[in-house]
Amino acid sequence: MAKVHEITVWARGVIMDKEGRDVINIFAEAAKMEGKHVQAFDNYEDLPDRVLVTVRKYVRLSDEEIEHKYVYGNDEPDVVVVIEPTIVKGIDILRGMQKGGTLIINTNRSIDDMLKFIPNKDLLSTIATVDADAITGVRTVDFSGSEGGVDVSGIGKGIAAPVVGAMAKVTGMVKKESLAKVVSDVSGMERGYNEVKIKKLS
Secondary structure (H helix, E strand, O other): OOOOEEEEEEEEOOOOHHHHHHHHHHHHHHHHHOOOEEEEEEOHHHOOOOOOOEEEEEEEEEOOOOOOOOOOOOOOOOEEEEOOHHHHOOOOOOOOOOOOEEEEEEOOOOHHHHHOOOOOHHHEEEEEEEOHHHHHOOOOOOOOOOOOOOOOOOOOOOOHHHHHHHHHHHHOOOOHHHHHOOOOOHHHHHHHHHHOEEEEOO
């Protein structure tokens, strides 16, 4: 059976809900274009959205059909992505991760600074940071996740673009060229790919 790669994305309700949803949808769509089997979804435990409350989004990728379709959460994420850096304080963002995982954080702080807030950092083999806010200067807020809402702003016009670029560079799970066919802000995605800082821990 082929491995199912699990990616968990942490965001904050309402103000960054769309950014988190864009990250999972862009990454999943790019992987699908490359022939992978994918799933991308919200965590129902975190809904309904409340302003600033942490919310999680999920992506699963595999070379074969993914059997556990109705499990609404990633039990053992290979990759954790944090798109609002204060989330690392006091929350077990690596829950369920097995040793050898990857953490990617949207922050302007150094990798060593961020590691101070992660008590179980021994689980990580790789940590990376990308300053997505500085790259785009835009955060996309809408209510498309709300009942009756319609997403009119396009996919990946805000910080999601550099975040998915960084994810592609760090994980190698999708190609930058595939992301470019999906994301609205191609230059922002490419800057995230090129400017991400990576540190190997083991």
